[in-house]
Amino acid sequence: MENSVNKSSQSGRVSFAGGDACNRRWGVILAGGDGKRLLPLTKRIAGDNRPKQFCAIMDGQTLLAQTRCRVERMVPPRQTLLVVTRTHECFYSDQLNDTPSRSVLVQPCNRGTAPAILYSLLRLRESDPNAVVAFFPSDHHFADNEALAAHVDTAFESAASSGKVVLLGIQPGSPEVEYGWIEPGAPLTNDLSGTVFEVNRFWEKPNPSLASALMERGCLWNSFLMVGRVDAYLGLVRRALPLLLESFESIRPSLFTEREPAALADLYAGIHGSSFSHEVLAKSPADLAVLSGANLGWTDLGDTSRVLSVWRDWYCRRTDSLPS
Numbered sequence: 001m002e003n004s005v006n007k008s009s010q011s012g013r014v015s016f017a018g019g020d021a022c023n024r025r026w027g028v029i030l031a032g033g034d035g036k037r038l039l040p041l042t043k044r045i046a047g048d049n050r051p052k053q054f055c056a057i058m059d060g061q062t063l064l065a066q067t068r069c070r071v072e073r074m075v076p077p078r079q080t081l082l083v084v085t086r087t088h089e090c091f092y093s094d095q096l097n098d099t100p101s102r103s104v105l106v107q108p109c110n111r112g113t114a115p116a117i118l119y120s121l122l123r124l125r126e127s128d129p130n131a132v133v134a135f136f137p138s139d140h141h142f143a144d145n146e147a148l149a150a151h152v153d154t155a156f157e158s159a160a161s162s163g164k165v166v167l168l169g170i171q172p173g174s175p176e177v178e179y180g181w182i183e184p185g186a187p188l189t190n191d192l193s194g195t196v197f198e199v200n201r202f203w204e205k206p207n208p209s210l211a212s213a214l215m216e217r218g219c220l221w222n223s224f225l226m227v228g229r230v231d232a233y234l235g236l237v238r239r240a241l242p243l244l245l246e247s248f249e250s251i252r253p254s255l256f257t258e259r260e261p262a263a264l265a266d267l268y269a270g271i272h273g274s275s276f277s278h279e280v281l282a283k284s285p286a287d288l289a290v291l292s293g294a295n296l297g298w299t300d301l302g303d304t305s306r307v308l309s310v311w312r313d314w315y316c317r318r319t320d321s322l323p324s
Contacts, residue, residue: 024128024130024131024132024160025074025075025079025131025132025134025156026075026079026080026081026124026128026131026132026133026134027071027074027075027079027080027081027133027134027135027136028080028081028082028083028117028120028124028133028134028135028136029064029067029068029071029080029081029082029083029136029138030083030113030116030117030135030136030137030138031053031054031064031067031082031083031084031092031138032083032084032085032088032107032110032116033051033053033085033110033113033139034051034085034110035051035052035053035139037302037303038052038301038302038303038304038307039051039052040304041304041307042055042057045057048091050088050091051088051091052139052301053067053138053139054088054091054092054095057301057307058141058310058311062095063138063139063140063141063301064082064092064095064138065095066141067136067137067138067140068080068082069145070136070142070145070148071134071136073145073146073148073149074134074149074152074153074156075134077103078100078103080103081103081104081105081120081123081124082096082099082103082104082105083105083107083116083117083119083120084096084104084105084106084107085106085107085108085109085110086106086107086108086109087109087110089106105119105120105123106261107119107264107268108261108264108265108268108269109268110273111268111271111272111273111274112273112274112275112276113224113274113275113276113277114237114241114244114274114275114276114279114280115244115248115268115271115273115274116276117135117233117276118237118244118245118248119248119264120133121133121230121233121234121237122248122249122252122255123255123256124230125230125234126252126255126256128230129230129231130229130230131229131230132156132159132160132227132228132229132230133227133228133229133230133233134152134155134156134225134226134227135224135225135226135227136225137223137224137225137300139300139301139302140223140225140298140299140300140301141297141298141299141301141310142296142297142298143296143297143298143313144295144296144297147295147296148293148296151168151291151293151296152168152225152227154193154195154196154291155168155196155226155227155291156227158188158191158193158196158227158289158291159227159228159229159232159289160229161190162188162189162190162191162196162289163229163232164188164228164232164287164288164289165226165227165228165232165233165236165281165287165288165289166196166226166227166228166288166289166290166291167182167199167222167223167224167225167226167281167288167289167290167291168223168225168226168227168290168291168293169182169184169220169221169222169223169290169291169292169293170220170221170222170223170293170296170298171220171221171292171293171294172214172215172219172220172221174215175208175211175212175214175215176211176221177205177206177207177208177211178205178302178303179205179221179222179300180202180203180204180205180221180222180224180277181202181203181204181206181211181214181219181220181221181222182199182202182203182219182220182221182222182290183199183200183201183202183203183214183217183219184197184198184199184200184218184219184220184290184292185197185198185199185200186198188289195291195292196289196290196291196292197289197290197292198285198286198288198289198290199285199286199288199289199290200285201282201285202222202277202281202282202285203219204278204282220290220292220293221298222277223293223298223300224277224300226281232287235287236280236281236284236287237280239283239284240279240280240283240284241274241279241280244271244274247267247270247271248267250267251263251264251267297313
């Protein structure tokens with residue numbers, strides 16, 4: 001049976017009934033961060049204090065625009081949400097003028113990734129409680145979008161069948177000390193791809209000797225791209241940050257109503273910043289799986305040195321493709 005889509009003209013709520021597994025696939029693009037570490041570079045490029053996701057760092061497109069094009073390969077735009085922060089409105093308003101308002105979730109301020117993810121999950125629970133959701137950071141680079149789409153398809157299938165939240169791990173090219181690492185365990189039962197594993201533990205920003213040891217042991221960089229069912233994510237939050245979940249549950253009656261912005265502003269004024277990776281994922285490795293990703297050309301554009309490295313690789317590829 002095809003998805004039936006019902007849209008409330010007042011609230012913008014979209015509800016889904018029926019549909020096959022692919023039609024249950026949703027994407028959420030996280031674009032609410034402040035990008036403070038890269039501000040010296042982005043200010044030189046753009047001339048203002050815009051966060052990096054709203055800056056045209058390469059190919060004449062902003063990182064957010066590149067992420068949206070990438071996600072369109074995997075999830076239909078009508079089932080893609082974008083999480084932004086109101087204080088950045090002057091930087092994103094023109095970039096999102098083609099996006100329905102119901103697909104843009106505006107936080108009153110930035111309180112880290114845990115509130116941003118939880119807000120989107122609660123909205124999705126109202127629209128499609130059986131959704132399988134992929135979260136995409138908007139400040140990452142992938143050199144091979146086709147390969148990424150294939151990996152994410154595997155992650156969707158694994159998350160739907162196993163009930164676990166599946167993280168995309170990146171096979172490391174160096175003993176990186178600024179990335180988080182994931183230590184994979186045994187192969188996931190019933191995984192036909194042979195690339196999805198249990199998670200033993202997380203290692204956050206190891207020292208050089210430990211990073212080298214992790215690399216030798218087959219550990220993976222944590223890309224923070226992840227796929228899971230709505231209820232699986234909420235279960236993780238319920239165990240790790242029950243008070244935060246309780247706070248968000250208190251505004252559930254206001255979701256998709258005119259009261260939602262005010263209720264959300266009051267909520268955010270009373271919560272502290274929290275990290276989904278450190279405070280949620282790292283506390284529940286048994287409920288997670290990791291997909292080993294290879295040849296994706298992934299970089300977290302968190303500092304100037306990584307941007308310069310991506311620029312050099314991009315220039316070399318362009319030069320190599322020119323006729324001699």
